[in-house]
Every structure is written in structure tokens, then in C-alpha cells.
Amino acid sequence: MYQFVQAPFLYSDLEEGKFQSILLAEKQLIVLKKKEQLFAFAATCPHAGAHFCDAWIDASDRLVCPLHKYRFDLSNGRNTSGEGYKLKIYPIKIEENTIFIGIW
Numbered sequence: 001m002y003q004f005v006q007a008p009f010l011y012s013d014l015e016e017g018k019f020q021s022i023l024l025a026e027k028q029l030i031v032l033k034k035k036e037q038l039f040a041f042a043a044t045c046p047h048a049g050a051h052f053c054d055a056w057i058d059a060s061d062r063l064v065c066p067l068h069k070y071r072f073d074l075s076n077g078r079n080t081s082g083e084g085y086k087l088k089i090y091p092i093k094i095e096e097n098t099i100f101i102g103i104w
């Protein structure tokens with residue numbers, strides 16, 4: 001079961017498409033605003049641990065790991081390029097302008 005923890009920034013502070021790396025409740029995460037939607041996911045790749053600070057979003061809105069180019073669906077963490085890894089995704093809720101991320 002997860003517990004929502006307040007993020008150290010506001011929704012309005014986030015820039016569209018910018019990978020925001022944070023340490024929250026001892027978890028290293030990336031928060032990304034994409035098309036006005038927020039995503040929070042593990043900061044390192046489940047394959048070989050590359051940091052996602054240099055990752056990017058492809059034309060199909062998938063996260064692309066910078067090391068071996070595996071691709072992940074940010075809505076569910078599924079490894080859409082087929083290698084069988086799962087990206088850890090954290091639930092997010094926004095109240096007014098404040099962001100809460102579900103940590104477990």
C-alpha cells in the first residue's frame with residue numbers, strides 16, 4: 001500500500017517535457033509533465049540501471065532509455081519494445097496546485 005507524499009514543487013513550477021529528478025521519501029524519481037498530464041516513475045531503468053535524466057519521449061509518447069533504447073509506456077510501465085522489463089510507475093494526485101506522489 002502506498003502513501004501520498006507532497007512533492008517539493010508545485011504543478012505550475014513544472015515545464016512541459018522537462019524531466020524533473022527528485023528524492024522523495026528516500027526514492028529517486030522522475031516527474032514529467034507531458035501534454036498537461038503528470039507522470040512519476042523510477043529514476044533508473046529496470047534493465048541495467050541507466051539514469052533517465054538523459055532519456056527522451058518518442059513520437060509515440062513512450063519513454064526511451066538513453067543506454068539501450070528500450071521503450072516504456074508511462075501510463076503503466078510496460079516495456080513496449082518487448083524485452084520484458086517493467087518500469088516502476090508512481091501514482092500522482094494534484095490538489096489545487098500541489099502535487100502528491102504515492103510512495104511505497
Ligand code: FES
Nearest residue numbers: 045047048065068
Ligand atoms: S539500461 Fe535502460 S535499456 Fe538498458
